[in-house]
Amino acid sequence: MTVLSDQDIKKELGINIYIYPFKEANLKGASYNLTASKFAWSLKEKSQIDTADGKIIIPPRDTALIETEEVIWVSEKISGTYHSRVSIVSQGIGHINTTLDPDYLGSSLIALHNNTDVSIELIVGKPFVTLTFQYVQIQASNTDRNNSPGRKDILSKLKMQIYPDADDWFNRSYMGDKNLLLDELRKCDDYKKIQDKRKEEEEEQKQQEEQQKQKKENQFSQLKFNVLLAVAVVLLITPIFFDWVSGNLKSLSNFFDTIFNKIFPSLGLIVMLIIIDDLKEKFLQK
Numbered sequence: 203m204t205v206l207s208d209q210d211i212k213k214e215l216g217i218n219i220y221i222y223p224f225k226e227a228n229l230k231g232a233s234y235n236l237t238a239s240k241f242a243w244s245l246k247e248k249s250q251i252d253t254a255d256g257k258i259i260i261p262p263r264d265t266a267l268i269e270t271e272e273v274i275w276v277s278e279k280i281s282g283t284y285h286s287r288v289s290i291v292s293q294g295i296g297h298i299n300t301t302l303d304p305d306y307l308g309s310s311l312i313a314l315h316n317n318t319d320v321s322i323e324l325i326v327g328k329p330f331v332t333l334t335f336q337y338v339q340i341q342a343s344n345t346d347r348n349n350s351p352g353r354k355d356i357l358s359k360l361k362m363q364i365y366p367d368a369d370d371w372f373n374r375s376y377m378g379d380k381n382l383l384l385d386e387l388r389k390c391d392d393y394k395k396i397q398d399k400r401k402e403e404e405e406e407q408k409q410q411e412e413q414q415k416q417k418k419e420n421q422f423s424q425l426k427f428n429v430l431l432a433v434a435v436v437l438l439i440t441p442i443f444f445d446w447v448s449g450n451l452k453s454l455s456n457f458f459d460t461i462f463n464k465i466f467p468s469l470g471l472i473v474m475l476i477i478i479d480d481l482k483e484k485f486l487q488k
């Protein structure tokens with residue numbers, strides 16, 4: 203089990219992890235902070251908490267069920283765990299220790315219990331729970347496609363009163379369609395920045411590969427030139443050497459005979475070989 207770092211999460215964003223809305227400020231060293239939406243319910247009252255003033259008040263000894271603003275999807279290769287934030291539990295809120303299953307799609311319903319005798323206030327839009335991601339060893343086969351997005355099934359089971367604005371919120375098209383969720387993620391400025399950086403890195407990598415290829419080609423051309431030069435020298439010297447040894451180079455005309463009849467054909471052959479080789483390379487490049 204490997205916990206994903208911020209770099210890993212960025213790498214997987216838009217591939218194995220979708221988070222919408224995505225804000226880089228909520229990305230921590232090895233986790234992502236989820237923020238409170240304006241939709242919350244009181245377990246005791248069985249009713250939606252009034253958050254019109256931008257606050258979620260959790261009454262003493264009550265449990266609030268709060269929807270995260272973020273809608274997420276993770277593939278079969280990823281699971282996760284929800285954790286408390288110390289700034290929240292230190293006020294007397296109970297710990298969060300729940301799991302995100304592979305292939306879950308939707309917002310998250312987070313239960314916060316107020317263990318104190320006073321009301322505790324959360325701010326809508328502020329981070330209130332942390333999600334860590336892990337790679338699973340072998341792709342999961344038992345995935346989470348049965349739970350309804352945002353765990354509306356739990357709210358229904360608990361007979362919570364759900365107002366029409368919350369209903370509309372649950373019914374947003376991308377809550378139940380990961381392709382539409384990806385479309386939304388692509389509109390996020392912070393995700394666009396990540397994509398731009400990815401493109402830059404890909405371009406850099408391509409350039410490096412091109413330079414490496416060019417370097418290898420140059421090295422090969424140099425080697426080819428050296429080999430051909432060595433062959434040419436051997437072909438030039440050999441007839442002169444043998445004619446000299448056998449005494450055929452006695453006169454100047456014999457010397458020119460050797461050049462015209464033995465060396466020039468050899469040189470011609472080499473030039474032809476070079477031309478054929480170049481033509482072959484040009485043909486292969488096409």
Ligand SMILES: O=c1ccn([C@H]2C[C@H](O)[C@@H](COP(=O)(O)OP(=O)(O)OP(=O)(O)O)O2)c(=O)[nH]1
Nearest residue numbers: 284300301302303306309310311312346349353
């Ligand atoms: O605090 C949490 C934890 C999980 N989830 C989502 C993501 C997860 O993939 C899904 C199922 O989580 P879990 O297995 O804990 O839910 P359950 O309802 O207890 O079990 P089951 O999946 O068998 O329905 O619910 C939440 O919304 N809130």
